Amino acid sequence: MPLSQSTPSGQPGFTQPAYTENFFEAVGGHETFVKLVDVFYDGVAQDPLMRPMYPEADLSAAKERLLLFLEQYWGGPRTYSDQRGHPRLRMRHMPFAVSPQARDAWLAHMRDAVDSLELSPLHEATLWDYLERAAHSMVNSA
Secondary structure, X not given: OOOEEEOOOOOEEXXXXXXXXXXXXXXXXXXXXXXXXXXXXXXXXXXXXXXXXXXXXXXXXXXHHHHHHXXXXXXXXXXXXXXXXXXXXXXXXXOOOOOHHHHHHXXXXXXXXHHHHOOOHHHHHHHHHHHHHHHHHHOOOO
């Protein structure tokens, strides 16, 4: 498959090469993301700093939202957008005081979750880079 082809306007465009993998599929699809989210929320449930940020008595709704978001972000089903619209991550997190300490706690639990997946070094680094950048962008209080 060529790297470029014409767009409807006749201008050269870019198409993804056929050999480029889909991250969601490459790391194991739905089951991998379920494990990531389950391990993450197992840590959150026991964390005195993080748990109050999830007001629901049962974390299953929060788990489902994170699962759907991550699956869609990494090339899986578009269920998150179909159900909830645009992610608007910063806006959705504004009601919560996300301090640097909360970010670090979130990252610690997510680190445990990512490590539990035993991904290839490239996939692990790719996933972790995104999660780390996302966590830093959510900080909204001192």
